[in-house]
Amino acid sequence: MSSSSLSRTPLPARAAAIAAAALLGGAVLTACGSEDGSGEGATATGPTVVASTSVYADIAEQVAGDNATVEAVISDPAADPHSYEASPADAAAVSGADLVVYNGAGYDSFVDRALENAADVPVVRAVDEYERVTGESIAEHSHGDEHGSDDHGADEHGHDDDHGAEGGHGAEDGHDGHGSDDDHAGHDHASDTNEHVWFSLPTAAAVAERVAEELAAIDEENAEEYRENADRFADSLAPLEAELDAIHDRGHFPYAQTERVGAHLFDAAHMVDLTPRGFLASIEDDTDPSAADLSAMLDLMGEREVAFLAFNTQTETTVTARVRDAAESADVAVVDLTETLPEGMDYTTWMTGIVNSLSSALDGATPVADGGH
Structure with a gap:
């Protein structure tokens, strides 16, 4: 509608x-x-x-x-x-x-x-x-649905939600988003179900x-x-968009996230998401990730394969807290995100703080040579 x-x-x-x-x-x-x-x-x-x-x-x-x-x-x-x-x-x-x-x-x-x-x-x-x-x-879904599915029907106001994937790479080729041997070919940006627009x-x-x-x-x-x-x-x-463009000019930086909250912002800077897709799907479906997915996520932190961890503080669980602890132990920068405005902030001030945190997190970080494609 x-x-x-x-x-x-x-x-x-x-x-x-x-x-x-x-x-x-x-x-x-x-x-x-x-x-x-x-x-x-x-x-x-x-x-x-x-x-x-x-x-x-x-x-x-x-x-x-x-x-x-x-x-x-x-x-x-x-x-x-x-x-x-x-x-x-x-x-x-x-x-x-x-x-x-x-x-x-x-x-x-x-x-x-x-x-x-x-x-x-x-x-x-x-x-x-x-x-x-x-x-x-963006495909219609309810939190707890199986993410990544394309069989969402029209929503309650008649919107046709038979949409394809947003990123278009990585989601349909069988890769799980981590552990690929072909130069990160399995990594994508955001999926068609990332509704945090x-x-x-x-x-x-x-x-x-x-x-x-x-x-x-x-x-x-x-x-x-x-x-x-x-x-x-x-x-x-406009200054924030210019700063994201400047980040892009520095290269394609790898990151991981506990939930796809800020992925649209990261995509604007052409960053590369290395988060295991199974881990993301489990967290967003309120289920425990598999041992393999959790291990892969912890390895990203322990081996410092990412420039930063994007952490949704509003949906923290024992699993995501464990990932955060691993990031902090390895001196991986953590960028905190919320889904609603922090108290006392307006939208522009909020986004400015996040973009500034991204810039700081990337100081000294190494970009992915080919952008992860």
Whole structure:
């Protein structure tokens, strides 16, 4: 369901639904009104935007400025959106919003369920913007499904998810992503099921642009300001994209990851993922990796075959903690990642810190001569 195909319900009807959400327990949602998270920039009037996570709430708030109220369903920096169970208040707020901004592809499926009972709420779906700006596809899945499968059907809003692989190399040729004897031929970047598209900077800019257009249609009086704010947000990401290009110019650096959270960002710098594919699939499916996959992962750390380990702190397990310990023992740099905004940060500040961490981790590292292909 693309936002362009949706009709718009008049604001008074939306206001009634928002009031119902408040009666059900409006404290569940957190206002996102300023860069420091204080909410001082939001107003009590104008359109109401509901975002699935604090990441999309921040992007929307930077576009909305003082002209709209932006709320995040998930704002806890320690929460795991994959396993989030929406409350009736969450569902009512989503269905009563003037605009909903979310990830899609099964990542925040509670939004899709809430929209089933909504009357044509306009939406901005980040995976749609990812596909538009990259020309690549993200397959629909639920956390815990078998990753790498191509038999996902259309999602609940009619999106055709019969997509091919994003990376196109390594996933279909029988390689497991580690231990190949042909110059890392089995290693790929990200798979078609890497739904963490907010780590793609062009996608974040495209989401902001789409939010601006949707708000401009709802609130024509402030249309130009919305568009200017979206342009300003995109401009703030340009130095980061330049820094990723500079990393690419230095070579194709190998890395490993406990989960494919930041892979879109790493792909932009043309880094090479050496993580055993079986290890990734097990972690993302909430199962223990095989002894062989775990051993291969630990060997990557112990033998310092990677420049850094990307570590998802929000889904830490005893297995991933063991991998982190091995990295630290071998003096392999660890780049910490989260799936929601750290407290007190906006999107650009957050991404800037991650990109700076990447640059520091690569100091003295040796690139893969052929890029891993």
